[in-house]
Structures are given as structure tokens and as C-alpha cells.
Amino acid sequence: MSKTYDSKDIMVLEGLDAVRMRPGMYIGTTGIKGLHHILWEIVDNSMDELVNGFGTTIKVTLHEDGSAEVEDDGRGIPVDIHPVKKVSGVELVFTQLHAGGKFNNDTYGYSGGLHGVGASVTNALSRWLNVYIFRGGYEYEMGFESVTKNGKIVSGLTTMPLKKVGTTKRTGTIVRFLPDDRVFEETTFNLETVEKRLRELAFLNKGIKIILTDQRKLTDGKPYCITLHYEGGLKDFVTYINQQKGAERKPIYLEGKSDNLQVCCALQYTGAYTENCFSYVNNIPTTEGGTHETGMKSAITRAFNDCGKRLGLIKEKETPPLGEDYREGLTMALAIKMRNIEFEGQTKTKLGNPEVKPEVENIIYTELVKYLEKPENKGDLELAISKGKAAAKVRDAAKRAKEITRQKNSIENFNLVGKLSASTGKKPELNELFIVEGESAGGSAKQGRDRSFQAILNLRGKPLNAEKKRLSQVLDNEEIRTIISALGTGIGEDFDLSNLKYYKVIILSDADQDGAHIRAILLTFFFRYMKDLISSGHVYIGMPPLYKLQKKDQIEYVYSDLELPEAIKKFGKNYTLQRYKGLGEMNPEQLWETTLDPQKRSLMRVTLDDAANAELMISTWMGDNIEVRKKYISDHANFNREDNFNADAK
Numbered sequence: 001m002s003k004t005y006d007s008k009d010i011m012v013l014e015g016l017d018a019v020r021m022r023p024g025m026y027i028g029t030t031g032i033k034g035l036h037h038i039l040w041e042i043v044d045n046s047m048d049e050l051v052n053g054f055g056t057t058i059k060v061t062l063h064e065d066g067s068a069e070v071e072d073d074g075r076g077i078p079v080d081i082h083p084v085k086k087v088s089g090v091e092l093v094f095t096q097l098h099a100g101g102k103f104n105n106d107t108y109g110y111s112g113g114l115h116g117v118g119a120s121v122t123n124a125l126s127r128w129l130n131v132y133i134f135r136g137g138y139e140y141e142m143g144f145e146s147v148t149k150n151g152k153i154v155s156g157l158t159t160m161p162l163k164k165v166g167t168t169k170r171t172g173t174i175v176r177f178l179p180d181d182r183v184f185e186e187t188t189f190n191l192e193t194v195e196k197r198l199r200e201l202a203f204l205n206k207g208i209k210i211i212l213t214d215q216r217k218l219t220d221g222k223p224y225c226i227t228l229h230y231e232g233g234l235k236d237f238v239t240y241i242n243q244q245k246g247a248e249r250k251p252i253y254l255e256g257k258s259d260n261l262q263v264c265c266a267l268q269y270t271g272a273y274t275e276n277c278f279s280y281v282n283n284i285p286t287t288e289g290g291t292h293e294t295g296m297k298s299a300i301t302r303a304f305n306d307c308g309k310r311l312g313l314i315k316e317k318e319t320p321p322l323g324e325d326y327r328e329g330l331t332m333a334l335a336i337k338m339r340n341i342e343f344e345g346q347t348k349t350k351l352g353n354p355e356v357k358p359e360v361e362n363i364i365y366t367e368l369v370k371y372l373e374k375p376e377n378k379g380d381l382e383l384a385i386s387k388g389k390a391a392a393k394v395r396d397a398a399k400r401a402k403e404i405t406r407q408k409n410s411i412e413n414f415n416l417v418g419k420l421s422a423s424t425g426k427k428p429e430l431n432e433l434f435i436v437e438g439e440s441a442g443g444s445a446k447q448g449r450d451r452s453f454q455a456i457l458n459l460r461g462k463p464l465n466a467e468k469k470r471l472s473q474v475l476d477n478e479e480i481r482t483i484i485s486a487l488g489t490g491i492g493e494d495f496d497l498s499n500l501k502y503y504k505v506i507i508l509s510d511a512d513q514d515g516a517h518i519r520a521i522l523l524t525f526f527f528r529y530m531k532d533l534i535s536s537g538h539v540y541i542g543m544p545p546l547y548k549l550q551k552k553d554q555i556e557y558v559y560s561d562l563e564l565p566e567a568i569k570k571f572g573k574n575y576t577l578q579r580y581k582g583l584g585e586m587n588p589e590q591l592w593e594t595t596l597d598p599q600k601r602s603l604m605r606v607t608l609d610d611a612a613n614a615e616l617m618i619s620t621w622m623g624d625n626i627e628v629r630k631k632y633i634s635d636h637a638n639f640n641r642e643d644n645f646n647a648d649a650k
């Protein structure tokens with residue numbers, strides 16, 4: 001690995017107008033996700049500098065004027081002049097597409113960045129961008145703006161050339177930019193989104209301190225400010241994930257490297273029955289898993305079995321537990337760093353490189369055996385073996401229960417149709433299944449819908465809480481079985497998306513705490529047993545209105561408390577305001593108009609962008625800690641767009 005870096009290493013490929021013309025090509029979308037993407041590009045650059053050993057702290061500030069600022073105490077972006085291009089390194093970074101150390105694998109050990117398109121993309125999609133560099137005893141400044149020339153927008157123009165503005169003792173870089181409202185549909189950074197990703201980065205890059213300040217959110221005149229700093233890295237990550245789940249022992253932490261990659265892994269058992277795996281490659285979440293995850297899982301199974309046999313915890317003639325048995329109740333976090341990553345899968349979040357599996361397996365096997373063989377860690381091995389054996393035992397019983405359920409399902413199918421009011425159309429891609437809470441709401445929905453493509457599944461009781469149950473128990477619940485048979489996909493390992501009968505599965509529950517609970521239970525079930533249904537974007541949350549405003553013939557429905565004052569202002573005097581307490585209060589026509597009609601309704605699509613937080617949320621909602629849950633409910637149980645599982649407004 002070469003140690004020197006100067007401007008000639010920076011590759012030059014394309015111009016900024018290309019980005020301006022087709023932003024989607026570079027940042028995916030111009031929605032809220034794309035907006036955050038241009039911030040991550042900047043943060044990733046700082047993180048690269050810090051993880052290479054230059055500097056300790058990143059400060060991210062969300063300003064009142066809508067701009068975002070990122071500051072680090074690294075070496076400062078090089079200011080020397082590129083020998084061929086005859087411009088400074090900084091200018092290249094911000095004006096040339098694909099310019100940046102990331103693409104030069106000789107200079108940087110590992111290429112980082114979520115998509116690695118570079119800081120110039122942020123510049124191209126900003127109203128203005130300023131950079132301040134502290135390097136070699138001097139402070140420098142440079143500024144870019146987008147300007148209109150002959151009616152055409154030209155972005156990322158240097159309006160303030162690089163200049164030395166003073167002397168300084170410090171080193172580092174500050175970048176501040178204002179996302180362009182002519183590019184993005186939404187230009188307000190979401191504090192929760194920013195904090196979640198920065199926390200994830202702090203876990204993944206142990207020791208790096210990230211300070212987040214939101215100047216837009218003041219309490220007693222003071223801005224919101226949080227420091228994210230985890231000396232334990234992934235170990236702290238699993239502790240964080242498991243905080244509500246009753247872990248018996250400290251996490252097991254393993255790390256190692258081979259010629260091609262670097263691996264960190266943390267494992268911890270909880271009292272729950274589900275397995276949880278969070279994996280990353282070069283700080284990028286691999287939601288769909290991949291070869292690194294497969295390698296880790298094989299290593300875990302082999303290490304537990306081998307050590308268990310060696311220590312006499314598994315007898316000669318015993319059938320050893322399977323991998324899935326060992327993973328029941330196990331939370332796993334895996335982060336690897338490597339070059340030339342290849343992504344696959346529906347959402348391109350699955351690591352494909354085949355050479356990775358044996359390498360990761362080797363490293364984790366070796367390190368885990370080393371760990372388990374230490375006398376002081378015998379308790380970890382004993383716990384693993386007893387968890388594995390217990391799970392293996394119920395696996396048989398569960399298998400039998402599953403077979404019975406299949407038979408039951410076919411027998412009861414006739415019955416189940418009674419609860420499901422099917423649509424007359426049979427095209428899955430057009431069909432919508434509404435899962436509706438409550439008898440009267442179910443009745444209204446049934447009458448109010450467009451039966452040519454909308455089906456109603458009416459839940460009478462509460463479906464059971466999937467978090468605390470094993471599969472066999474989940475399947476014993478009638479409401480759940482009805483849902484499974486209506487969707488047609490099967491569940492768990494048998495899940496097959498191509499059999500899905502409704503491309504939109506819409507959860508419709510009341511805007512109160514009970515409704516939120518039912519929603520959470522259903523999402524938990526989908527998350528656990530039909531994860532692909534969520535990741536492929538088929539699950540939605542319906543949004544019934546909270547209020548109806550009426551003045552003679554003029555009627556308006558209001559969907560959130562935030563929108564109410566404005567609507568009232570519009571109506572002036574002599575209006576009536578009705579607050580809907582539940583879906584059941586609406587007659588079929590009203591329900592159609594407000595909630596079912598694709599032309600007027602508002603749906604939130606549930607996404608899995610951030611499985612870790614969804615996971616934490618599920619365990620908070622569903623776990624045993626009543627106090628935490630109560631607090632969580634009172635903090636979050638509103639029916640707004642930030643409510644559940646990163647539900648994106650759609």
C-alpha cells in the first residue's frame with residue numbers, strides 16, 4: 001500500500017452536468033433517500049480519512065437554513081496543483097465526477113462509501129457548497145454555486161476560487177452545502193434518519209467519535225446534540241440491539257484478517273427464539289446477506305459442534321444440532337472490509353463474491369475455537385450447546401405441527417374464505433389486500449371497496465405476537481393462518497414471492513395505540529416469516545383521516561394533527577370538526593373516499609432500509625420490558641409518517 005497521495009492519483013472521468021441531467025443515475029432517487037445520500041457521500045469521505053488513522057472526530061451539523069455541514073480533524077484535502085489538469089486537488093474532488101481517493105485502491109486500503117459516487121455529486125446537486133481546509137499551517141477556503149446562464153442551470157461552478165485565508169495550528173476539512181430544491185422533491189434532512197446512520201457508522205468504526213448537532217431543533221434555546229462514540233464497535237452494536245431482550249452473557253467478539261479481507265464479528269444469545277443477523281461490507285448494510293454471512297454461519301455451527309464434542313458436551317452417538325438450531329435466539333453482527341465488492345439480489349444488497357465465504361469461514365472458525373477453548377469462556381460454549389440442543393428438540397415437534405397446519409389449512413380453506421372478501425379480478429399485480437382491524441370497519445371496507453381489485457381480510461381478534469413465540473405456536477393462531485393462506489406465498493423457508501396473490505398488502509388499523517399495536521404485531525409477523533414481502537416493497541400502511549372538516553357542501557379530510565391548523569384557517573368560521581376515533585365510525589362511502597380510493601388515499605410503504613432499527617423497535621414493542629414499552633408508545637404512538645419501520649410516504 002503506497003503511503004503518499006497527491007492530486008495526480010485522482011482519476012478524472014465525467015462532468016457535473018451529467019449528474020444534474022440524470023441525478024437518479026448517481027444517487028438512486030431525488031426523493032428523501034437521495035437527499036440523505038448526498039450527505040453520506042461527504043460523511044464517507046471524512047470517515048475514510050479517519051479510519052486510515054488520520055483524525056478522531058467527525059462533526060455533522062444540520063443548520064437552520066437547510067444546509068448540512070461535515071467537519072473532521074483529518075489532514076485536510078490536498079491543495080496542491082494537479083500536474084496534468086492544472087487545478088488543485090480540492091477542485092478536482094468537487095468538480096470532477098468519480099474523482100476521489102476511493103477509486104484508487106492502492107492509496108486507500110479499502111474503498112468506502114455507500115455508493116462511492118464522490119463529493120462532486122453532492123456539489124452538482126447543491127445550491128451552494130463551501131469548503132474550508134486546514135492544512136500545513138494554513139487555512140484555505142473555496143466556494144461553489146449553481147447559477148442560471150441563458151435560462152439554463154449550471155451547477156457546481158467555482159464562484160470563489162481556492163484561496164489562503166490565514167494561518168492555523170489545526171488540520172482538517174469542513175464542508176457545508178445546501179441541497180438544491182430544484183433537484184430534490186424534499187429538502188429537509190430527517191434527524192432520525194441521520195442519527196440512525198451515524199450511529200451505525202459509529203458502531204462500525206469503533207473509536208471514531210461522531211458529534212451530531214441539529215440547529216433546527218432547540219430545547220430551552222439549545223440545539224439538539226448527541227455524541228456517538230463506541231469503543232466496543234460491533235460488541236456495543238449487539239448489546240444495543242439486544243438491550244430489551246434479556247441477554248445472559250457478554251457478547252463474543254472476534255476479529256481477524258486474511259490477505260484479501262478484514263473481518264469483525266460479534267455474537268450474543270438472547271432469551272428470544274429468533275435469529276438476527278446484521279451484516280455489512282465496507283460499512284454498507286447487506287440486508288440480503290451474501291457469501292460473508294454464509295461463511296460466518298458455517299463457521300459458527302462447526303466451531304460449536306467441534307468444541308462441544310471435544311469437551312464432551314455433545315456425545316459420540318448424539319445427532320449434533322444444526323446451524324439453524326444454534327442460531328435460535330442468537331444475535332449476530334458481521335462487518336467485513338474488502339476490495340472489488342460485487343452486489344447481487346433484488347435490491348443489490350447481497351454480497352456475491354464467491355471467494356469470500358471460505359475466507360470468512362476460516363477466520364471466524366479459527367477465532368471462535370480459540371475463544372471457546374479458553375477456560376474462562378466455557379460458559380459461552382455451554383450456553384450455545386444447550387440452546388442448540390433445545391432448539392433441535394423442538395424442531396421436530398415444530399415440523400410435525402407445521403405439517404398438521406398444512407393439512408388444517410387445506411381442510412379449513414373453505415372456512416377461511418368466509419373472512420376473506422376476495423376481489424373479482426385475479427391479476428396479482430393489480431390486486432390489493434386490505435387487512436382491516438375491527439368488525440364494523442371490516443364491514444364498511446367490504447361495502448366501500450372497489451371489488452374488482454380490492455380484497456378485504458377482516459381481523460376480529462388480535463393476531464398473536466410473533467416475537468415471543470416459536471413458529472409452531474405462531475401457526476396455531478387462526479388470524480395468522482388466514483393471512484398466510486390469503487397471500488398464497490407460504491412462509492419461512494417455503495416462502496415464494498412468485499405465488500403472491502396481492503401486490504399491495506395494506507394494513508389498515510385505527511389511529512390509536514391499539515391500532516398501532518396490531519400494526520406492529522402484523523409487521524413483526526411479516527418481518528419474521530415473510531421478510532421478502534417487505535423487502536420487495538409489497539407491504540403498506542393505510543392512512544385513515546383523523547378529522548373531517550365540513551362547511552355546507554365543502555368537506556375536507558385531515559390526516560395528521562400537523563395539517564389541522566392550516567385546514568381550519570382555510571375554512572374560516574362556522575365549520576364543523578369531527579374527530580374520527582376509529583375506522584369503524586366511517587360509513588362505506590367515506591371509507592372509500594378517504595382511505596381506499598387509489599386516487600385520493602395516502603399509503604406508506606414499509607421498507608427494510610434499516611433492519612437494525614426495525615429490529616430494535618420490534619423488540620421494544622413486543623418485548624417484556626413494560627416500562628420501556630410504555631415510554632416508547634407514548635413517544636412514538638402517533639400516526640404520522642415517521643411512525644413505523646421507516647415507513648416512506650408514498
Ligand code: TSJ
Nearest residue numbers: 005042045046049070074075076077119173175
Ligand atoms: F467529500 C469531501 F471531499 F467533500 C470531503 C472530504 C468532505 C469532508 C468533510 C472531508 C473530506 C476529507 C478528505 N477529509 N479528509 C480528507 N483527506 C484527504 O482528502 C487527504 C488528505 C491528505 C492526503 C495526503 O496524502 O496528504 C490525502 C488525502 C486523500
